[in-house]
Every structure is written in C-alpha cells, then in structure tokens.
Amino acid sequence: MSSQALISTLLLIALLPLLSALVAIVIPASYRWVTPLASSLLLALASVLSLLLSISQWNEPTLVWENTWFSLGESTVTAGILLNNTTLVLLSVVTFISFMVHLFSIGYMAGDKGEQRYYSMLGFFTFAMLGLVLADNLLLLFVFWELVGFSSYMLIGHWREKDAATAAAKKAFIINRIADLGFIIALLIIWTHTGSFSLSSFNFEEQEVWRTGAALCLLLAVMGKSAQLPFFNWLSSAMEGPTPVSALIHAATMVVAGVFLLIRVFALFTPLALDVVVIIGSTTAVLGALAALHQFDFKRILAYSTISQLGLLVAAVGTGAYGVALLHLLTHAFFKAGLFLGAGAVIHSLHQAQHSSHVHFDVQDIRNLGGLRKEMPITFFCFSICSAALAGLPLFSGFQSKDAILVSVFSWSGDLVWRQAFAWTIVITSILTIFYTVRMLWFVFFEEAKKTSLLTIQEVPTIMRIPLVLLSLGSLWWMVAFHPLDFSGWLLDSIQPNQEHNLFITWLSLISIPTLTVLAFLWFKKKKKRSTHAFLQEGYYLDYLNSLLVTKPVLAMSTVSERIDKRGLDGILHGFAYLTVGLAHFLAWIDKNIVDGLVNTSGRLAKGLGSIARSFSGGQIQSYIFWSVFALVISLFWFLFY
Amino acid sequence: MSLQPIYILSTLLFSIGLVIVLVKRNAILVLMGIELMLNAANLNLTAFNKTVPASLDGQVFALFVMVIAVCETAVGLAIILQVYRYYHTSVPDEINELKG
Secondary structure: OOHHHHHHHHHHHHHHHHHHHHHHHHOOHHHOOHHHHHHHHHHHHHHHHHHHHHHHHOOOOOEEEEEEEEEEOOEEEEEEEEEOHHHHHHHHHHHHHHHHHHHHHHHHOOOOOOHHHHHHHHHHHHHHHHHHHHEOEHHHHHHHHHHHHHHHHHHHOOOOOOHHHHHHHHHHHHHHHHHHHHHHHHHHHHHHHHOOOEOOOOOOOOOHHHHHHHHHHHHHHHHHHOOOOOOOHHHHHHHHOOHHHHHHHHHOOHHHHHHHHHHHOHHHOOHHHHHHHHHHHHHHHHHHHHHHOOOOEHHHHHHHHHHHHHHHHHHHHHOOOHHHHHHHHHHHHHHHHHHHHHHHHHHHHHHHHHHHHOOOOOOOEOOOOOOHHHHOHHHHHHHHHHHHHHHOOOOEHHHHHHHHHHHHHHHHHOOOHHHHHHHHHHHHHHHHHHHHHHHHHHHHHHOOOOHHHHOOOOOOOHHHHHHHHHHHHOOEHHHOOOOOOOOOOHHHHHHOOOOOOOHHHHHHHHHHHHHHHHHHHHHHHHOOOOOOOHHHHOOOOHHHHHHHHHHHHHHHHHHHHHHHHHHHHHHHHHHHHHHHHHHHHHHHHHHHHHHHHHHHHHHHHHHHHHHHHHHHOOOOHHHHHHHHHHHHHHHHHHHHHO | OOOHHHHHHHHHHHHHHHHHHHHOOOHHHHHHHHHHHHHHHHHHHHHHHOOOOOOOHHHHHHHHHHHHHHHHHHHHHHHHHHHHHHHOOOOHHHOOOOOO
C-alpha cells in the first residue's frame, strides 16, 4: 500500500467515529431509532478497516507522517501520525471494543432519554482515543489525552439527573486534571531540553536528572489516567455511568491511554524512573486486588480488578518488558470488556425482570444475586470464559500474558531483595485475582438464588449476546499464540522479540492456578460468613484522605480568602461606593435646586406675566371699560398738566 | 353766581354714573349709569352756557343729548329685553357664547 493511501485510510479510521458522533447529534428526534444502527455501522466499518490495515501493515517499517502544525519563532511544532506495530494493535483493539460496546448498547440503552447524546459521546470517545494512539508528538497526544478525559466525564455523568453520577464524573475529571499537571510539566521539560515534542526520538544529551524528572512527571499523568495509587478512587466511582461505558473505559480507551503513553515514551525512562514505575504498579496491583476481594457491588469488583490489572501492566512496563505490557493490555481488553458487558447483561435482564414483577432491590449488590447460571446460560458461559482469562487459567489468554508478566518481573528482580519483594507482590496479586474472580462468579451465578428467585429472569436479546460471544472467543489462548502455554506469539515476536522464558514459573502456574481456583470454589462454598473490612471496601478511604488532604485545606483557604474579601476588599469597595453615592446625592441636590430652580423661576415668571397679560382680555366688558377710562384719565392728566 | 358747585355736582354725577357702569352687573343698571353720566354732561353744557349768556347753544346741545339719550335707552332696553328672552338673564357677563 502506498504511504499516501495508508495515511488516508488511517485518517478515515480516526474520523469515522467522529462522523458517528456528529451523525448521532444531527439525527432529528423523530428518527432517533436510526442513531444506534448508524453509529454501530460506522464503528463496524472502522473496526474492519483497522483490522485489515493491521494485517496488511504488520511488521512493516515504522511510518512517520509529519506536517507543520505551527511555528513559534524559530522552532516548529509538527503534527502527524506515527504508525508502528504498537499503534496497529491499539487501533484494532480500540475500534473493535468500541464496536462491541456500540452493539451491546443497542440493547442496553434502548429507550434511554439521552440515547443520542450517549452515542455521540461514545463516538467522540473512540475518536479521541484513536487520535491519541495515532499522534506522533507529545503535544498532539496531550490534546487527545484531554479529549479522552472530557468524553469520559460526559459518559460517566450520562445519567445527569443522578447526583452520584455527576459527582463521579466530576471526580474523574478533577483527579485526572490534577494528574495532568504532571503531563504539562513533562511537556515543558522535554521542550526546554530537546526543542521538540516528537515521539519518535528523544535526544536528551546526558541530562539524567531532567530526563528522570520528565519521565516521573509523565508517570504522574499516567497514574491519574490509568488509575494508579493514589489516584485510583475515581475509577471505582466511575461505575455510576452506564455499564457499556465502563467496558469501554476499562478495556479500550480511558485507562489504557495511560499504559499506552508509558509504552510510547518508554525510551525516555531512565532505570531510576523505571524502578519507580514498578513500585507504583505492583503496589496498586496488590491493593486493587485486595479491595476487589471485599466489594459487594458487582461493578465495583470489576473496577478494582481493573485497577489491579492496570497495576500489573504498569509494573510490566517498569520491568522493561513493554511488549509484555502491550500483550496483557490486549488480552485484558478482551476479557475485561467481556466481563463488563456480561455484568451489563446481568444488570439489564434483572432490571427488565424487576419492571415486570415490581420487586425492587439493588441488582448490583452480589449478595442479592445468585443462581443465574440456569436463567442466563449464554451470559454465564461467556462470563465464565472471561473470568477464567482474568484468573489466568491455562488455555485462556490471561494465562499467557500473566505468565509473561511474571517471567519478566522475576528476570527484572534478579538477586536484589527489594526487587524480589515487589516481584512477590505481583505473585500475591495473581493469587488474589483468582480469589476475587471465583468469589464474584460464585456469588452471581452459582450459589442458590436469593432475591433473584422472586423474578422471572430471561436471557438478554441476541444483539447483546453477540458481543459477549465474540469477546469471550477473544479471551481464548489463540489470541496470543497458537501454543496455549507459550506467550511468545505473533504480538510479542513482532514488538519485543526474544523474551526470556522461565519454564519453572510456567509449570508452577500451570499447576497452581487450577488448584487455587478449585480451592477458592470450595472456600466460598463452605464460607457462609460475609463480613468484610470497611477499610478495604471503601478503597482504603482514599476518598476520605482526599477530602482531608485536598478538599478541606482548599475549603479552609477559600473561607479565609472569603473573609479577607468580605472584610478588607469589600470595605474599600463599599467606601468607594458610599463616597460615590454621597457625591451623587450632592450633585442631585444642586441639580434640583439650582439648575432646575433657575429654569423653574424663568418658567414661573413667564407664567405670571402671561396671566397678567391674559387678565386684560378676559371677556369682561366692565374691565375693558375700566381700563379704557383709566387710560383716558391718564391721558387727560398728561394733556392737561404737561 | 359761581359755577364751581355745579361743576362739582356734575363731576359727582359723572363719577357715580361711571362707578355704576363699572360695578353693576345688571345691564339695566348699567344703562341707568350711562344716563347719569349723560345728565352730568348736560349739566355741564348748561353751566358752560352761562359764560356766553347771549347764546343758548349749551341748552340746545343739552336738548339734543336728551333726545339721543332717549333713543339710546330705547334701543338698549329693547336689546336687553330680547337678550333676556333668549338667555333668561340680563347680566352681560353671563352671555359668553361668542367668547373664544
């Protein structure tokens, strides 16, 4: 394919979701049933195009297409496309998952008031993410980074009449903005030291400190976007949005953007910065897994699981195995989208059942659910496959990618004790992952039906089953490699070949993961007590900590400034105001009494003169005679005496 | 015989007539005032004739004045009568239809 045609195709792929967003807005309300179909069709086109493009361009040399964006003095900022294997993987994943989410939403969002706004923002979200993936320089990437944040804000707060949803949307946006400060600082550092935002080359010349600084600042932005410690609480709150949106955010767009950025700017990271990345990632992974084990909200379990898996991804990048991170990103995108859509299917069909039977309870609380495997067999089947991939059972994609992560972490740790500690953290995370996955499955699908027994539950419509089936197919081993136990397949061989293998770890996982899964099942079957720790359930009180460390000081500061404003500034302002008013009163008095007085006096004078003159011709005959006689007498006097 | 008292009398008569004309509202009384003033003039005319005793011009003038006064009074009274019939009043100030 010629490079011109290639670029046109790429632009087309990126603009199709934007077109879908526009179409969803401009369709008149009377034809709103067209919106889901049109948007899904456009996304399907984008998805097919990017798959074909990825297959044809796989392992081709890196393509950079740059245009002058703007010039500042002598330096020029370019904007363009950077296309390599990483981009292709993300391109396909984003469009495919977005297409699946669109399909699922046709059923899930049917009859929603803001349906058109919803599809419009889904399209825009996808567009922003595609732009972020394709961007060839950091500044352009930052623009799309912000657009991704904005569209996630719009989608999380889609049900804007719900207070919790708007609060969650604001939280996501604000926390991301705070973390984005790091991005801006990093941009400044990189521009100052290299004079270019280009992603294809970083030429920091022996300036380790600044390079590490820039890398850590970018890491801060990634920690916000990819929900790493200490910014991860927005992701669990974001569950207030519609469930398909959660699938999109968790699998393909928002949180993936952070990991993608890490992979893109990997060359920038110094060994020191990479160590920090691993520490952040592995800590988040284990904390997220622990919290997931103590949630009762269906979607929150999945949210914390995402946080934990993102921790793994970040840690994998930190160990230097960015290819492994990309591999896990791919497998995670499929099984996590499948899990979320499965959860969406459960919630949707329970809501439908509640509507028809007028029994109401919180359908997202797993304590109310149970026994759904009989009523919703297909959802159960797909959900189980995705869960198996999440837990890392052999024959599923999760096994291979997690194996790769474990191997890379242990090869990174070597003999250093502190590094080994973090490597073991990852192992613990994997074990916890098995437990919370089994717990979720057990509560929702196995155990005897609790409140759900009051309802007549039906399987979700076909349009919602298709994405579930496709995504669960994508969670099988062949997504990674043809050999079900080997992680080096088409992806890893092309992006970061010659990954070390560690047969000991592979065999150990092969034996221990199924064993642990069975153990976990037995454990939850036996365990009737359902106590939990508030500390873990509330996500380590990060919200409380936030309010203590950020909200309260800010509020206190604003109270103080309000007082200063009221007492000091307002006093001066009021003084001025009183002065002005007093002066105005004085001027008004002058105006009324002196200026007006003059005018009035002349008026009255004229009036008086007029009335005197009028009185001579008042129609009184006798007064005429009187005045005539008066005049006669005066003229007589005049003639006689002068 | 001195003529001064006669002058004073005629002046008084004239003044009274003038005041009646100026002050009274009724048209008939105004006519009467005019008669008084005319009579004051007649008195003066006869008195002035005293200075030229040979002629009787003053007296003749007085006779003419009386005749004209009678005519004037007849016409005036007729007008007043007509006005009274039409307007039911003989006060000139109340007849103000022509007043702009």
